Amino acid sequence: SAVISQKPSRDICQRGTSLTIQCQVDSQVTMMFWYRQQPGQSLTLIATANQGSEATYESGFVIDKFPISRPNLTFSTLTVSNMSPEDSSIYLCSIGPGLNEQYFGPGTRLTVT
């Protein structure tokens, strides 16, 4: 199965700044996803990122706040912009190799002070 890595694994940021999270996969995949997991909560899909097209955002998430890049079939970035303490969460990328299954990266734990 594919190996998925994320950078950074954790970070502490000041409010008003931005953080870019990287997701790298060791094989080519068409579908990648970004999720947010707020403390003690379940996962919520932020957006779907397919290579060669604009990311598709879920209700409640906007491109200005969470811009996403997908330059090739093995890499994607999620930026959390103009951060506030409410953005403190774990951010996870996942891949969808087929059959509707998804496999997840280790996550990025973000704390905003």
Next chain:
Amino acid sequence: AQTVTQSQPEMSVQEAETVTLSCTYDTSESDYYLFWYKQPPSRQMILVIRQEAYKQQNATENRFSVNFQKAAKSFSLKISDSQLGDAAMYFCAYSPEGGAQKLVFGQGTRLTINP
């Protein structure tokens, strides 16, 4: 919109015994997929088991099996011979058939294994 409900925030079981985690979902679709994911304290999400809605046979993966009741929209996970390494958050998830492949997650059940 599809929703997934896990009514048990926490469960505990004695090591070597069997435990069942509950999940219900709401959808108007006839074709879809259901999953159980495990998130150990290290937080890496792991796919435990999947079920295609068109299959009547319940999925099994070693000690893990599901009871899929399509009419009741119920999808429970049974863990047999529980082991200490099974301690984790368990999430039930739904994905519609089709190109979007989105996952909708339940709230999770924290499973504790008592030695």
